[in-house]
Amino acid sequence: MKKNSGPKQNSAEEIRAQLPRLAAATGAPPPGDGRSLPSIARNQPLAGLALAVAQALRPAPLFRRGEMLVTVDATTGEVQPMTATRWRSWHQRYFHFHDGEDDKRRTVNAPQDLASCILASDEFRAHARELRGLNLLRQPVWRGEGAARVPDLLPEGYDATTKTFTVPLLDYPLDWTLEDAHAWFDATFNAFPFFESGHLFDRRSFAAHVGAMLGVFVVNLLPAHAVRPMVLVIGNQPGVGKSTLVRTILSPVHGRIAEGSKPKSDDELRKVLDATALAGKPYLFLDDLHSLASNDLNHFIASPTHEPRVMGQGVLMECPNVWQVFGTGNGLNLTEDLDRRTLAIDLFDPGKASDRPVPEPMTNTRVFSATFRAQACAALWAIVRHWRDAGMPICAEARKSSFEAYAEIVGSVIVSAGLANPFARRECTIGGDEAGRALETALCRMAATLDHGDELTPAEILANLSESNALDVVLPFDCKDERKALGHKLRKLRGRVFTDAKGRRFEFGRREGSAGAFYGVHFLDTASA
Secondary structure: OOOOOOOOOOOHHHHHHHHHHHHHHHOOOOOOOOOOOOEEEOOOOHHHHHHHHHHHOOOOOEEEEOOEEEEEOOOOOOEEEOOHHHHHHHHHHOOEEEEOOHHHOEEEOOOHHHHHHHHHOHHHHHHOEEOOEEEOOOOEEEEOOHHHOEEEEOOOEEEOOOOEEEOOOOOOOOOOOHHHHHHHHHHHHOOOOEOOOOOHHHOHHHHHHHHHHHHHHOHHHOOOOOOOOEEEEEEOOOOOOHHHHHHHHHHHHHOOOOOEOOOOOHHHHHHHHHHHHHHOOOEEEEEEEOOOOOHHHHHHHHOOEEOOEOOOOOOEOOEEOOOEEEEEEEOOEOOHHHHOOEEEEEEOOOOOHHHOOOOOOOOHHHHOOHHHHHHHHHHHHHHHHHHHHOOOOOOOOOOOOOOHHHHHHHHHHHHHOOOOOOOOOOOOOOOEOHHHHHHHHHHHHHHOOOOOOOEEOHHHHHHHHHHOOOHHHHOOOOOOOHHHHHHHHHHOOOOOEEEOOOOOEEEEOOEEEOOEEEEEEEEOOOOOO
16 A cells, blocks of 8 residues: 655745746735746737736736726725826736747837727726725625625725725724713714704714714615715804814724815816716815805716716716715805705804813814724724614615615614614704795795685785795895796795695695786695685
8 A cells, every 4th residue: 555645745846836826816926036927928919918918917906996997005005096107017016928939938018009008908997896995994895695684894905796995904893882882972972062952862963973974984885876965064153063073974984084165166166076086086075165056066966977077188987976075164055956965964052162161172183093083983883783783674764865775774773873863854944955944934824824726926925025034045135036036946846745834735836827927825635725
């Protein structure tokens, strides 16, 4: 019988032959002088050459982000665009080009035009892995299928399910309980003047704030192409902590953040939005806003894609919506379109904010510290785990039109954690769609004096608004034609159903007459009309 000689010992040559394969799998260059790297024949049809290059670079940290090619540094998380010039030397960490056959091979460089053709080819781009986002810490993601699908944390490196790359630069505790999270939220944010009364956890604005933090943390739980509402912190005066709250929302996941104010012109705003989309940035923070009337901004928030024009090329590039917009302002008035696209956090201090004593002020040093960020992530992961362990109940009241997926997940986790519904109706009457609320209140007040079939005229509505001191709220101060401006607002309410001061539901209508427009009140509860 042949004696067992033990495990087979690989020769030095065999080990050396495996190094390129090992290096390709880990995304690192092999040891030595690099002559053992894979080699690709340069002299072959371009389609086959591009495909061979794509296969050789499949494990490398080169990704397709929108229409751009980028690399990710697995140590720092730095994202850099890949150009043909850079690629000529970069690819030599993973393979070489050669001319000639067998023993006559000689290593050659890729000319600039060849590098450009390879990177632009369909064969290469079809095999480049898509990068939807970069995570600087482990964030929740769905794992499993069907009833077994539950939130879990992303692994380090590239995750094919979410198409994101995780570089865990921040470690945080994974075992906090719901009670630990409650204690941290209470101790950290109880000094902020959230608008509503009662216990901190019963206030809608505080729940909206924690919901905004959670929305950034659980972005990978959202379905593909799901959009997120604008988070807007509205204060009644300077110094109530608006900007600081936005920093506490973004810093746990993104660290030190970039801030800016809204550009003064529509053209400048459009450039900022385009640059955000082209760069694939996860957020846009517009601090200290005075006005938010912008169709471009409305579209940017709610559309699943954005098509900016590439500077110097004259072409449009389709960019998937991977961003969320954040803003702050005092007493901001919102258009109806923007109001429904916004998750508002209301801050109200009845005194002078600068005189309010704060035992432990939330300084920038504290907000951006590793300690704060780790504790925030530990608290957020704790409430996600609590929701998961409770069977992931869905809160039917957590609804936001056009942002249904976001509201369902964020609202359900927040309510399950014992906080208020962040998507409940705002109680604050400062800021938001003040004009819309004032006009609807006037119509409901006037409808209470009418019978079924009665009509209102623009003159009567203007008089009622004036008598109730609401005219300046509904119409701009510099309005030259009040009747025309009012008619524009009333037309948008046609077909809407309201409830008058007597509790009667009515449909608001409009018809044209020889003397102009008339606005009918059609009561739906005929028994009580």
